[in-house]
Amino acid sequence: MRAVITLTTDFGLADPFAGVMKGVILNLAPKAQIIDITHQIEPQNIRQAALTLESAHSYFPKNTVHLVVVDPGVGSERRPIAVKTRTATFLGPDNGVLTSVMAPSSRVYELTKTKYFLESPSSTFHGRDVFAPAAAWVAVGTPLSRMGRKIDDPHILKFPQPAVHENTITGEIISIDRFGNLISNITSELLDPSQTEPLTLLIGRHRIRGLKAHYSQLKPGEVGCLINSWGRLEVFCREGNAKNKLKCRVGTSLTIKK
Amino acid sequence: MRAVITLTTDFGLADPFAGVMKGVILNLAPKAQIIDITHQIEPQNIRQAALTLESAHSYFPKNTVHLVVVDPGVGSERRPIAVKTRTATFLGPDNGVLTSVMAPSSRVYELTKTKYFLESPSSTFHGRDVFAPAAAWVAVGTPLSRMGRKIDDPHILKFPQPAVHENTITGEIISIDRFGNLISNITSELLDPSQTEPLTLLIGRHRIRGLKAHYSQLKPGEVGCLINSWGRLEVFCREGNAKNKLKCRVGTSLTIKK
Amino acid sequence: MRAVITLTTDFGLADPFAGVMKGVILNLAPKAQIIDITHQIEPQNIRQAALTLESAHSYFPKNTVHLVVVDPGVGSERRPIAVKTRTATFLGPDNGVLTSVMAPSSRVYELTKTKYFLESPSSTFHGRDVFAPAAAWVAVGTPLSRMGRKIDDPHILKFPQPAVHENTITGEIISIDRFGNLISNITSELLDPSQTEPLTLLIGRHRIRGLKAHYSQLKPGEVGCLINSWGRLEVFCREGNAKNKLKCRVGTSLTIKK
Numbered sequence: 001m002r003a004v005i006t007l008t009t010d011f012g013l014a015d016p017f018a019g020v021m022k023g024v025i026l027n028l029a030p031k032a033q034i035i036d037i038t039h040q041i042e043p044q045n046i047r048q049a050a051l052t053l054e055s056a057h058s059y060f061p062k063n064t065v066h067l068v069v070v071d072p073g074v075g076s077e078r079r080p081i082a083v084k085t086r087t088a089t090f091l092g093p094d095n096g097v098l099t100s101v102m103a104p105s106s107r108v109y110e111l112t113k114t115k116y117f118l119e120s121p122s123s124t125f126h127g128r129d130v131f132a133p134a135a136a137w138v139a140v141g142t143p144l145s146r147m148g149r150k151i152d153d154p155h156i157l158k159f160p161q162p163a164v165h166e167n168t169i170t171g172e173i174i175s176i177d178r179f180g181n182l183i184s185n186i187t188s189e190l191l192d193p194s195q196t197e198p199l200t201l202l203i204g205r206h207r208i209r210g211l212k213a214h215y216s217q218l219k220p221g222e223v224g225c226l227i228n229s230w231g232r233l234e235v236f237c238r239e240g241n242a243k244n245k246l247k248c249r250v251g252t253s254l255t256i257k258k
Numbered sequence: 259m260r261a262v263i264t265l266t267t268d269f270g271l272a273d274p275f276a277g278v279m280k281g282v283i284l285n286l287a288p289k290a291q292i293i294d295i296t297h298q299i300e301p302q303n304i305r306q307a308a309l310t311l312e313s314a315h316s317y318f319p320k321n322t323v324h325l326v327v328v329d330p331g332v333g334s335e336r337r338p339i340a341v342k343t344r345t346a347t348f349l350g351p352d353n354g355v356l357t358s359v360m361a362p363s364s365r366v367y368e369l370t371k372t373k374y375f376l377e378s379p380s381s382t383f384h385g386r387d388v389f390a391p392a393a394a395w396v397a398v399g400t401p402l403s404r405m406g407r408k409i410d411d412p413h414i415l416k417f418p419q420p421a422v423h424e425n426t427i428t429g430e431i432i433s434i435d436r437f438g439n440l441i442s443n444i445t446s447e448l449l450d451p452s453q454t455e456p457l458t459l460l461i462g463r464h465r466i467r468g469l470k471a472h473y474s475q476l477k478p479g480e481v482g483c484l485i486n487s488w489g490r491l492e493v494f495c496r497e498g499n500a501k502n503k504l505k506c507r508v509g510t511s512l513t514i515k516k
Numbered sequence: 517m518r519a520v521i522t523l524t525t526d527f528g529l530a531d532p533f534a535g536v537m538k539g540v541i542l543n544l545a546p547k548a549q550i551i552d553i554t555h556q557i558e559p560q561n562i563r564q565a566a567l568t569l570e571s572a573h574s575y576f577p578k579n580t581v582h583l584v585v586v587d588p589g590v591g592s593e594r595r596p597i598a599v600k601t602r603t604a605t606f607l608g609p610d611n612g613v614l615t616s617v618m619a620p621s622s623r624v625y626e627l628t629k630t631k632y633f634l635e636s637p638s639s640t641f642h643g644r645d646v647f648a649p650a651a652a653w654v655a656v657g658t659p660l661s662r663m664g665r666k667i668d669d670p671h672i673l674k675f676p677q678p679a680v681h682e683n684t685i686t687g688e689i690i691s692i693d694r695f696g697n698l699i700s701n702i703t704s705e706l707l708d709p710s711q712t713e714p715l716t717l718l719i720g721r722h723r724i725r726g727l728k729a730h731y732s733q734l735k736p737g738e739v740g741c742l743i744n745s746w747g748r749l750e751v752f753c754r755e756g757n758a759k760n761k762l763k764c765r766v767g768t769s770l771t772i773k774k
Contacts, residue, residue, distance in 0.1 A: 004284055006277065012694035013271065013529065016572040019522065019553035023576035026520055026549065030577065033284065034551075035292075037277035043695050044755055056274040059386065060281035061288065072755055075730025122745030123730035128575065129745070178270035179301050214333025214381035229380035229387070239302055239330055262542055264535065271529065291542065293550075295535035314532040317644065318539035319546065436528035437559050472591025472639035487638035487645070497560055497588055 002031045003139035004064040008052055009127060010041040011069070017125070021069075021132040024118065028136035035060075044072040046096050050157055051175055054100035055230050057088060067135045068092035075123030080111040080130050081154060082144050089138050091131055096157035112148040162186050169256040171233070173248055180241030182248050186233040186256065195258060201225050203235060203254040204246055260289045261397035262322040266310055267385060268299040269327070275383070279327075279390040282376065286394035293318075302330040304354050308415055309433055312358035313488050315346060325393045326350035333381030338369040338388050339412060340402050347396050349389055354415035370406040420444050427514040429491070431506055438499030440506050444491040444514065453516060459483050461493060461512040462504055473497075518547045519655035520580040524568055525643060526557040527585070533641070537585075537648040540634065544652035551576075560588040562612050566673055567691055570616035571746050573604060583651045584608035591639030596627040596646050597670060598660050605654050607647055612673035627664040678702050685772045687749070689764055696757030698764050702749040702772065711774060717741050719751060719770040720762055731755075 005025060011017035018039045025032055037056050041049045049070040057066050064087075071078075071093040079094040084107045090098050094110070102108070111130070114121075116137045121129035134147065162171035162185055171186040182203075191199070191211075198210035212218065212226045218238040223245060228234035235254070237245050263283060269275035276297045283290055295314050299307045307328040315324050322345075329336075329351040337352040342365045348356050352368070360366070369388070372379075374395045379387035392405065420429035420443055429444040440461075449457070449469075456468035470476065470484045476496040481503060486492040493512070495503050521541060527533035534555045541548055553572050557565045565586040573582050580603075587594075587609040595610040600623045606614050610626070618624070627646070630637075632653045637645035650663065678687035678701055687702040698719075707715070707727075714726035728734065728742045734754040739761060744750040751770070753761050 002288065004281075006281075008274075010694075013552075014554055014556035015693045016524075016553045016568050017693075019551055020572050020575045022551045023520075023522075023572070023580075026551070027575075027577050030518065035277055035280045035284070036271075037274050038272055040272035043757075052274050056278050056281070059278045059285075061285050064281075073732050076732035078732075124742065124750075125745035177273045177275075178268075216331050216334035216336075226382065229383035234382075241301075260546065262539075264539075266532075291546075293535055293538045293542070294529075295532045296530055298530035310532050314536050314539070317536045317543075319543050322539075435531045435533075436526075474589050474592035474594075484640065487641035492640075499559075 002033050003029060004033045004035060004061055005029070005135050005139050006035045006037050006056070006060060006064060006066045007039065007069075008037040008041065008049055008056075008067070009039045009069040010043050010045065010049070011039045011127065013039055017127060021127050024128055024132040025136045028133055029139040032136065032139050041070050044070060046070050046072070047157060047159070048175065049097045050099050053090070053097065057090070057101065060088065062087050064088045065135050065139045066090045067131055068097045069127040069131055070097055071095070071126060074126050080126065080134070081151070082109045082111055082134070082138065082147070083107070084109070084144055089144070091135050091138070093126070094155050096155045098154070099157040102154060102156060107144070108151050108154045109144040109148040110151050113146070116142070116147050160185060162190060164190060167258050171254055173250055173252045173254065175250060176243050176248070180237065180243035181228070182235040182242050182246070182252070183228065183230070184233045184235070184254055188227045188231045188233075192258070197258070200257040201235070201254060202257065203252065204248065206246055208235065260291050261287060262291045262293060262319055263287070263393050263397050264293045264295050264314070264318060264322060264324045265297065265327075266295040266299065266307055266314075266325070267297045267327040268301050268303065268307070269297045269385065271297055275385060279385050282386055282390040283394045286391055287397045290394065290397050299328050302328060304328050304330070305415060305417070306433065307355045308357050311348070311355065315348070315359065318346065320345050322346045323393050323397045324348045325389055326355045327385040327389055328355055329353065329384060332384050337409075338384065338392070339409070340367045340369055340392070340396065340405070341365070341412075342367070342402055347402070349393050349396070351384070352413050354413045356412070357415040360412060360414060365402070366409050366412045367402045367406040368409045371404070374400070374405050418443060420448060422448060425516050429512055431508055431510045431512065433508060434501050434506070438495065438501035439486070440493040440500050440504070440510070441486065441488070442491045442493070442512055446485045446489045446491075450516070455516070458515040459493070459512060460515065461510065462506065464504055466493065518549050519545060520549045520551060520577055521545070521651050521655050522551045522553050522572070522576060522580060522582045523555065524553040524557065524565055524572075524583070525555045525585040526559050526561065526565070527555045527643065529555055533643060537643050540644055540648040541652045544649055545655040548652065548655050557586050560586060562586050562588070563673060563675070564691065565613045566615050569606070569613065573606070573617065576604065578603050580604045581651050581655045582606045583647055584613045585643040585647055586613055587611065587642060590642050595667075596642065596650070597667070598625045598627055598650070598654065598664070599623070599670075600625070600660055605660070607651050607654070609642070610671050612671045614670070615673040618670060618672060623660070624667050624670045625660045625664040626667045629663050632658070632663050676701060678706060680706060683774050687770055689766055689768045689770065691766060692759050692764070696753065696759035697744070698751040698758050698762070698768070699744065699746070700749045700751070700770055704743045704747045704749075708774070713774070716773040717751070717770060718773065719768065720764065722762055724751065
């Protein structure tokens, strides 16, 4: 059995940080298959890391070990934690990056046993000295109960929730992808499938009418919206860049009129 | 046998798209060795993806599975296809990205059997829902004949061909690499090896005389040309950036005088 | 035994250079585990590559094969070399990129036997044609003595050394990471651990007093210094970017007053 370990960090790819973490992992778990989810989380953007993990983790094999290191508090009293769910194990700093996997059935541990870290951990690079070795120990089968103690007060992020009224839903853009697509916090479950009238979406000065099924239903340069592959309402510009065209950013609000 | 699967996409590395495709593959083909060719094709630049694949694929082991996802028509009627050649299998949307491997001996299939896709594929991310699982099924030995039906009308891109005259060859820049080297569609076979006079190359207002054998034959900052490692005529600036120095872009024409 | 091969290059990730090197390696060493340290060394910055290797290599398993290709002299008379140390093997052009592993106990070889290269190597891409295949042959157990001849005159880079005086140490910034942290050539061994007075650091017009233990000891936006996880004196801005705030670059000098 080759364990899969995924990495999600804000370390970028120019410095050797991510490569060195992989070296540390391979010392302890030589058969691990290490997969990058991304190393391009904006520096210290805990929310973006939490959303990325939420989107990605369920597509990996059972028992995958997911490591998230976006860690502005490295070296302080913030705890290193691990979360065991029914399908996988997650490691990261206790700053909210693991919020999306904190289900009632999840067991949460503070990693306290320093024998599962590198010797003399630095105070500025726990990705290398604490989390990479701990992830490798998990990957080779070490139970979390041996690596630390159960806790019941992990740090939980609060994400902005859409406001649902009788005739409107108001949400906001929570992420923007490489193509400039604007991804909102309005999920498909909030939309009434029995509604026969096409919805109207207002964003900035723009008014978009009706949900499309896929990008190619518009002409190049036109702006529309659809439910995307993660189940979220998304504003797009066919073969263009909706972010630039609509001058939006993370946090821009949008309203659906039924 | 560990199958090799390569990925060439325009998904970038900031979003979790490429990582999630790898998760899907490892669910179905846990021993696959997944290699990134690049995820930084310009958004929706089918030509650039086709050229990248053409350069890269022959350096991989026999029976490698090459997956190319640059897919502006995702969700529309465009077909997902697979091409079996003597040495490898290639998967991608039927939009021309696989043009370079459409040899007469290649067999081309439309992937029609949805049991080889994820359940309920989205209409915006076939990289994850259609192509990654299909590539994994190929990697574990599923014959293409079981995954779809043979077709004989795949979409073929036409690339600009150099114009060869008695005393001149006129071509154009088809790609520019990280170093600013300008790579043309003039290949070494078009140049007469018996010619004793050094050639003259005209590009914009610049005149370059003679082919070099390697970069270090010029002084830092000087501009020259050579036959590069892919067999193409390339204009370079030693320890500098020819793209910036000559103000060129993809499509800029160049002429050789014999 | 799966050999680990690391790659450190200036090839970037947009072009297929790194992917193709991996294809060549997997042809010859199908079980190799290939790990990217980085492909984003500044084009032709030999010093940056040498420093990156110095930081990274010791975190990898014993017998790892480290390949460094930053090679402005590709195709010229510069030699391809390999260095065998007590723990690992290193390959690269003989231009100083391997300086940090040239210990007295290291054995250095010029790679001369072309049977360990691809046939008819190009003069512009030895990463693919010379170094990738040679690294794969090393990874499968080929002794360096069979691949070339011992040499005792490898090219060694001289790095700027800090000037240590009775009451001051003057060094310089040698690298800047993704977070804008300024990393100096002043190492922890140069600082007197018995000193009870906090040190004063001068950089540009800024004066910083005292070493911190970790980033979170400052308020967001404040500038401080600490000994970082590689044992070097580093100037940082908490949850900000010291490079931008202090307008520094590689080469900027800094002085410690005891």
